[in-house]
Amino acid sequence: MRQITIKEIARITGVSSATVSRVLNNNGRFSEETRKKVLKAIEQYGYRPNVVAKSLRTNRSKTIGVIVPDITNEFFASIVLAIENYCVPNGYSVFVCNTSEDLEQEKKYVKDLEAKGVDGLIYLSGNSGLPDAVINRKLPIVCIDRKPDDPQAVIVESDNYKGGYLAAEELLNAGCRKIVLIRDYRDVSTMHQRHLGYRQALKDWGVELDESYVVRIPIDVEASRNAVSALVRQGFPFDGIFAATDWLAVGALMALREHGIRVPEEVKLVGYDNISLTQFTSPPITTIHQNKWELGRAAAEVLLDMIHGARFGRTSPITMDVQLIRRESTRR
16 A cells, blocks of 8 residues: 655645644644644544655664673563663664674674664673774764773663672671682673672682682573582582672572582572572572663663763763672571
8 A cells, every 4th residue: 555645645634745744743833723634634544754764854763773692681681671661752763683692693783783774772792892883883872781992882880899899798798708709701891890899808808819719601501500510529619609690690509409508508609680580599599689770771861862962971981889689598
């Protein structure tokens, strides 16, 4: 079925095309009678604005792209939902691109989003750099919990240093002195800051820093399970584990239970992110809460402001507070 045009709506209603446009955009002068007449014709004939043509006129597509490493991960999914819940009521569509932690796939998605003419990008990727296509085009960019080298990107992050400190401090308060840190093998900013917080807490408590207690692995339940199992089989002495994500904590808990090690009686455990699963494990896992909703909303709000001309300095990232959620895995 052929799409009716503004000119045809104008002819049907006996007004100018400019008047029809003003009614559609609710901008400018027209009578209430004219408004009703135009809207009635639009509804009757099923007129839909030509979004492509409008984007060419305004140099805006009213779309943004979101690069996410794993949409099946509750942490990322919650942030994406918050982004959509802010952007859609503000007239923006959201293209969500799941990279599955694949850098080449990420580059391909960036090219695709560039071809679609998105007005800006939000990055949740674990990679530390930004693809050349993004940098060269000078798109407004907001990064969530990552610090790329590119100075044009604005950063919205949780206080990961504080989170790492709180996690280690909880284990120290519970009597642990041989605390394993299980973290991502990549030295991305989030992991680096959590690691620094962990180190500072040990230092403040007078516990010797020993890098043999730092286990670097992919963020994967099975990888964590295997790593902790290997420590147990080797007879490696530890009485606490700080897993730098909740999925790593779940893998660690599985390994401890398989080896008959009681949590929290023999080994205490802290995770990070406060995904819903940690409430239902046995025992429930103590974790660091990141406000996923506020991270997503703040990133979306900043990006739309940038699209509309606001300038933000890279020197002042937007930082959200974190909280310790104490559960049975660190019971005294």
